[in-house]
Amino acid sequence: MRRNGSPCAFGPARPLWAAGDNREMPHNRLLPCATSRPYTGAKKGRPRNCAPGIPAKQETERVSQGKTGRGAVDILMYHAVTDGPPPLDDWCYMPAQLFEAHMATLRRMGLKVMPLSDAVMQLLDGTLEERVVAITFDDGYANNATTALPILERYGLPATIFLVSGILGTARSIWASRIIRALQESKRPEITFGGETWALDGAKARGRASSAIQNIVKSTAGAAPDTAAEAVEIACDTEVNPDFSGTDFAIMDAAMVKSAEAGGLIEFGAHTVSHPILSSLDDAALAAELGPSIEAVAALVERPSPVFAYPNGRLQDFDDRTIAILRAQGLSAAVATTEDRNRPGGDAFRLHRWGIGRNCSALRLAATLMGARSLPLVRRLAG
Ligand SMILES: [Zn+2]
Numbered sequence: 001m002r003r004n005g006s007p008c009a010f011g012p013a014r015p016l017w018a019a020g021d022n023r024e025m026p027h028n029r030l031l032p033c034a035t036s037r038p039y040t041g042a043k044k045g046r047p048r049n050c051a052p053g054i055p056a057k058q059e060t061e062r063v064s065q066g067k068t069g070r071g072a073v074d075i076l077m078y079h080a081v082t083d084g085p086p087p088l089d090d091w092c093y094m095p096a097q098l099f100e101a102h103m104a105t106l107r108r109m110g111l112k113v114m115p116l117s118d119a120v121m122q123l124l125d126g127t128l129e130e131r132v133v134a135i136t137f138d139d140g141y142a143n144n145a146t147t148a149l150p151i152l153e154r155y156g157l158p159a160t161i162f163l164v165s166g167i168l169g170t171a172r173s174i175w176a177s178r179i180i181r182a183l184q185e186s187k188r189p190e191i192t193f194g195g196e197t198w199a200l201d202g203a204k205a206r207g208r209a210s211s212a213i214q215n216i217v218k219s220t221a222g223a224a225p226d227t228a229a230e231a232v233e234i235a236c237d238t239e240v241n242p243d244f245s246g247t248d249f250a251i252m253d254a255a256m257v258k259s260a261e262a263g264g265l266i267e268f269g270a271h272t273v274s275h276p277i278l279s280s281l282d283d284a285a286l287a288a289e290l291g292p293s294i295e296a297v298a299a300l301v302e303r304p305s306p307v308f309a310y311p312n313g314r315l316q317d318f319d320d321r322t323i324a325i326l327r328a329q330g331l332s333a334a335v336a337t338t339e340d341r342n343r344p345g346g347d348a349f350r351l352h353r354w355g356i357g358r359n360c361s362a363l364r365l366a367a368t369l370m371g372a373r374s375l376p377l378v379r380r381l382a383g
Pocket residue numbers: 009010011020138139271275310311312
């Protein structure tokens with residue numbers, strides 16, 4: 001996929017950045033999948049061999065290379081799915097029509113789509129026998145429940161949503177939403193931020209500015225992206241309405257989470273409290289972003305995912321301290337944003353994901369899942 005104009009604030013690695021539980025593992029050998037029966041989830045509790053404050057056993061650190069496991073997992077990472085045109089063509093915001101085309105493509109290809117937790121746990125214990133796909137959404141946008149979920153239900157496809165617990169149920173949104181909205185609404189002809197200047201004449205120019213400024217914030221703001229977003233608002237001479245309710249930027253609330261989980265196709269995992277770059281935090285701040293977010297998700301849902309999602313998710317965006325805390329919290333794995341297929345022998349706390357943005361055509365998705373994404377012909381045809 002071209003990493004062009006609209007890298008997402010929380011997505012995979014693009015130029016400066018590229019884009020973003022606790023329970024008993026499902027060890028049923030006949031794990032549910034989209035092509036068999038609806039996902040019913042695992043029992044609530046701590047992962048096997050994991051207790052609060054006690055790191056999981058070392059074998060969970062590496063994906064098993066067991067005798068029988070021949071499978072692999074392609075994990076797809078989405079963010080928001082919008083009914084109307086995406087705000088400023090942002091990479092993270094996918095029109096519903098395109099999302100539906102993606103889901104139809106998965107079905108047409110006959111791929112087995114599994115809940116992420118089940119797919120990862122089978123990969124970990126070496127019992128995954130085939131290549132499967134798992135669908136994930138980062139940040140917990142309300143439109144995941146209102147727009148994406150009905151499409152998932154139509155196709156019977158399970159998915160995992162990673163929540164930013166600090167904004168869950170509030171009218172606030174992720175810091176990147178503030179930047180997009182400030183650039184949408186600014187009356188200035190241009191904006192200067194971080195020593196660079198962008199013209200704001202037209203939606204495309206504003207989209208380019210948004211993308212570039214988000215990348216600067218991701219690279220420089222570290223632990224305080226909201227403060228940086230405020231600085232962008234000042235540079236835009238725009239007082240952004242902090243109430244994002246009812247917009248494409250809105251975040252889920254507890255009722256939406258519970259309702260989505262009750263439907264049986266959706267599971268939820270943790271994605272920090274405030275979505276900072278974890279490697280930029282000191283030990284105390286790091287602990288305050290991880291434990292409370294994992295606990296908040298566990299308190300909210302019946303079947304919290306044992307898989308965590310790192311904000312931004314490049315390898316430099318988290319570190320061994322992060323992984324140690326996740327393991328001590330009883331989690332079994334974590335997803336990054338490095339793009340590749342997950343095979344036996346990989347690192348359970350550095351699982352790869354394919355970043356799927358609004359510039360990913362259905363053909364491009366199919367090529368990715370066929371392992372042909374980087375072929376020149378595919379790049380030319382599929383964007
Ligand atoms: Zn994220």
